Amino acid sequence: MRAGAGGGVGAVGGGGIARGAVRPSSRYGDGVSVASPFDDSANPWFSWSYVESNYESLLDALWEHVQLTAVSVVIAAAIAIPLGIVAARSRLAATTILSASGVMYTIPSLAVFALLTPYLGLSSETVVFGLVMYALLILVRATLTGLRQVPVEVIDAAGGMGYSRRQLLARVELPLALPSIMTGLRIATVSTVALVTVGSVVGHGGLGQLIVSGFRNNLYKPQIMTATVMCVLLALLCEAALALAARMLTPWTRRRA
């Protein structure tokens, strides 16, 4: 281990408590010792040789990050879109679903992981469960907003043309709600990418794992910074990709904008 940045953690009041706070991760922790050539004076914000000697653990963390995000958003969408449809059909369902998910959204992520850990353990399930909860609210709202925006005349016209309830939903309402759903998906995905990092409290935080272990490893700046930059870039990439997908899926919105 590197000799700390000027005594680093040891000099911090109450450092001992937080150092034991997160289970030290053996998965990504190894990488740091590889970069040990750095001495006290060299703890730069960015170091290319850190990236070179640790690219494997960086890629592992990135991959875990992507997996956790993708799984959570897909599960959330699979639950939220049907829920949104139900909510659009009945006022009571809408009120119940929105207020319940509103309460869940208020509960801080750390508390959610803390409440789940005794039951689901230090597992990626704990993280996914929590992330699904947050993405759910955004996606239900987006679906509901999208469906409510469908003009009544359009629905009447489709009814007059002999569309059944199911056809109406599949061919008229959902396509017209798609721009709103895609916006929700974009916001949910970007928020989830950022939120995955909190999963480091249960040892599955993707790039967040590197941020936390860098902090605990004598405030190792290159690791903290590299993981942060990768995390932000991943979020921006998701944002761009989903914006592009939305454009391609809803060509009719382009002219209006």
Added chain:
Amino acid sequence: MNPFAAAFQWLNDPLNWTNPDGVLVLLWQHLYLSALAVLLGCVVAWPIGLWLGHSGRGGVATVTVSNLTRAIPTIALLSIFPLTALGFSSWSVIIPLAVFAVPPLLATAYTGVREVDAGVRDAAIGMGLSKSQLMLRVELPLAVPHLAGGFRTAAVQVVATASLAALFNGGGLGEIIARGFGKTIAVGAGEILAGGLLIAALALVVEGLLGLAEKYATPRALRTAVGR
């Protein structure tokens, strides 16, 4: 012992509340850090938001700011700020928290002023109000419901985010969870769960109280108009 019973037992031990590093001290830290962060956020975001809304510029900028901050992990800022010139101080927690308070405050200040009825603005100018009078006596009061809503969103978010500060020596109620995770799950489960319950309860209480405050902050005449 099942985790809930353990959590109950932990919460039921008065020493866990009154110790020098007990719930009461941590709660105070948590609220102190959050309050300063929200205050700092307001001082920065409200004037800018009101001015942008008044001049009608910067709509794109406010959206960009909120999109960008959404992409930044809280954990990253909380771990980076202590390593800057700030060192380990309250400010290295307060500033990152304030960063996350800014987008809702900025956006609501901007929309609040933008949504002031053009007729009202014209009437005020017709009555001979100067630009600053228009802003302070007409636009600002009419924007209050939006400002209050943004304040609540920002405050709830900051209180939630502040729980993560404990992972980076920042204090607050998150310490309880952090300590629990420092032990094995079998031993720490009660503490982890108790911490989670306390933080969740705090967030819900803050949300509820500020919801009430929001209602009272809205001028009577505007309450129905905004649909609250």
